[in-house]
Amino acid sequence: MQPKAVAKVQTNSFSTATKAALVGLMALTLVVLQTVMAYAKPESLAPLAEKISPSVVNITTSTLVEGRTGPRGIVPEGSPFEDFFREFQDRNRENDDSQTPRRSSALGSGFVISEDGFVVTNNHVIEGADEITIEFFSGEELVAKVIGTDPNTDIALLKVEADGPLPFVSFGDSDMSRVGDWVIAMGNPLGQGFSVSAGIVSARNRALSGTYDDYIQTDAAINRGNSGGPLFNMDGDVIGVNTAILSPNGGSIGIGFSMAANVVTRVVDQLKEFGETRRGWLGVRIQDVTEDVADAMGLENATGALITDVPDGPAKDAGLETGDVILSFDGAEVEDTRGLVRQVGNSPVGATVRVTVLREGKSQTIAVVLGRREDANGEAQPAQEEEPETSEAPEVSSLLGLTVTPLTDEMREELGASAQMEGLAVTNVEEGSEAFEKGLRAGDIVTEAGQQKVKTIADLNSRVDAAREAGRKSLLLLVRRAGDPRFVALTLEEQ
CATH class of the missing domain: 2.40.10.10 (Trypsin-like serine proteases)
Known part of the structure; x- marks a missing residue:
């Protein structure tokens, strides 16, 4: 019986010690959590606000x-009261x-x-x-x-121009900002004078409507009058310039946008040095490589920027071609068109950069001397080609949900195409077809299929046959509308 009693005493002693340890562990955990929270969110932002x-x-x-011109037309003309x-x-x-x-x-x-x-x-x-x-x-x-x-x-x-040195702040590295980081916005909301608001980074790399957009989204209150004010991190560095809000009523609903500091610093440096911006210019029209486009081109991944047109400019001089997929620019991988536009725009004018493209299944690197975006002359015209002679009567064919016919001079004039453009005019698009869903409409012009030029119905049929023989599930078409080109991949029907 004695061993049982001893065992019972030992068990009770172990239970008491365990409870004590758990209590100590809980207390330590609480202290750690309080410490972490103290670092994550300061008790007061006043010291930082006073500093900046x-x-x-x-x-x-x-x-x-x-001035106003006053009311007009209140009394009808010819009225006895005129x-x-x-x-x-x-x-x-x-x-x-x-x-x-x-x-x-x-x-x-x-x-x-x-x-x-x-x-x-x-x-x-x-x-x-x-x-x-x-x-x-x-x-x-x-x-x-x-x-x-x-x-x-x-x-x-x-x-x-001030009598003495002014207090100033510095830009921080906006790329280091993380979703969830604390930020504060300062400015003159609604003309009420100096004001501070706090929040967090809600999202990164937002695009609104501009070509070079890179916005930080925040829920720190931004209202009218805050435009142009700084967005600070907890180190007192400017990581954004408060620019816009998303709101149905004109007031803050917790969705504000600040242009990222890493974009602003490049602009400010150029404005300070030149009084204007000087962005690099590659000189191509591009579109994203979607999954269906990648499949039609036989690409493993839907990344890069697909060239839809190469007007006169640096890219044409260097030898880039329509249908090339830009994989990397100046040593940096190209994920999509937006990324490429920003990479090119951030590059110095006159710099020689190496552009890696995929052409006909093979990778090659081409050196391009960048021009200046601001000097580009509007919409460049596509390269002209000699007009081939033809005496064949126009054919009409329905394929891939499209009804097409070779271009005639009358069609070129009606569709606003140049006299040198060759291709197939779309005369009808079957409603409910994949082509209709992807935006093709009557009046579009198909100039390439399978990255080869098409001038006749026979050309298009041969491209379809070649794609099927190669095991492709879709065919890539280059379509122009009012001169603007884009690639569209259409699924091939099974035979």
């Missing part, structure tokens, strides 16, 4: 606008100064980036302004001049 607020400014713009009403209007004009030009004011935000007075804001804040006034946190006001603007990223660089 002197560099944040309110911006007031003044624009001269024409003369009376005209005299009434004339008398009011003599006593009304509303016809004289007036000044209109607008409010925004900005921040100082150097002690000698360079200020960053949004282009839309100061666009068209006759006079720009900068109000500092201290209440001091200075008149600013515009150094340069970039409507593509909605960034403007201003300059003020």
